[in-house]
Amino acid sequence: MDFETGPPHAKKSRYHHGDLRAELLKAAEAILSENGIESFSLRAVAKRAGVSHGAPSHHFSDVRGLLTSLAGIGFQRFVRTQIDRQSEAKADSVSQLAASGLGYIDFAIENPALFRLMFNSEQPDHLDQHLAFEAFSAFNKLVVDVKNVRKIDPYSDPVVMKDVMSAWAIVHGLANLMISNRAGTAMDFARMSKADRDAELTDIILRAIGLSANT
Structure with missing residues (x-):
């Protein structure tokens, strides 16, 4: 039964989460992660969320609007991942800078499709006010x-x-x-322990601006 025309009890049972917009964004991220941007559509998102194909249009104007919102949420999580890393690091400014870089990499590894959407795709509207604000906050x-x-x-x-x-x-x-699994020839990070990988990445990050972990 279609949500828009169904009785009140159907509305309650199908939308027990209480936030359709959030459910649509969750479904969108799942589809993006599993299938990439090529097969992405509002209809697929609606199906994944268990709603009628017209339901997303109440919250997002089109596919680009949905991906723009998803990218904005991605930047929020991106910054939180960096802050989480910094909370585990030493308090000096050099360690904090390195930890922020490690958080950057953590986010990319944990969310590769979302990371590419945020930075490499023209699908989101990068002039959108909310997305532009979140992207600038990250920078x-x-x-x-x-x-x-x-x-x-x-x-x-x-x-x-x-x-x-x-x-x-x-x-x-x-x-x-x-x-992209392109770093293995130079440095096989996948075979390193987390501590060793972090130490090597920290050294590379700090070399970028002429510093070292012992600075």
Whole structure:
């Protein structure tokens, strides 16, 4: 029975979660992870969520609107993953910068399809106000982490902003290499213990801006 035309008791039983928008986003991420962007559609999302094919249109204008919202949520989780890593690290600014980079890589490894949607896909509307805010917040976190190391605001110093870009390029490159299984020839991270992998990645991350773990 279609939700839009069904009786009240049907509405209650099918939408016991109470938040259809959240359920649709959850279904969308599952489909993206399993099948990639090529076979993504609102109809598939509706089917996965167990609702009528027209239900998503009440919350998202089209496929791009849904993927834009999903990318925005991805950036929120992305930053939280970095903060979680930092909470486990030493409090000095260099360790915190490295931990943020490790969190960046953690997120990519744990969410490769979502990571690619956020950074590599033109499907989301990157001019959307909410998505742009979340993406900038993620970038600004890196800026603050570098500022804490250099004691200079990168927004006011082009040289320090180059440190931001260098750190970003290295970490993003590592993340992409690892989720694409391209790093094995140079460094077989998959065979390392977590501690050894983190130590090697930390060294690479800090080298990007001329630092070391002992700085």
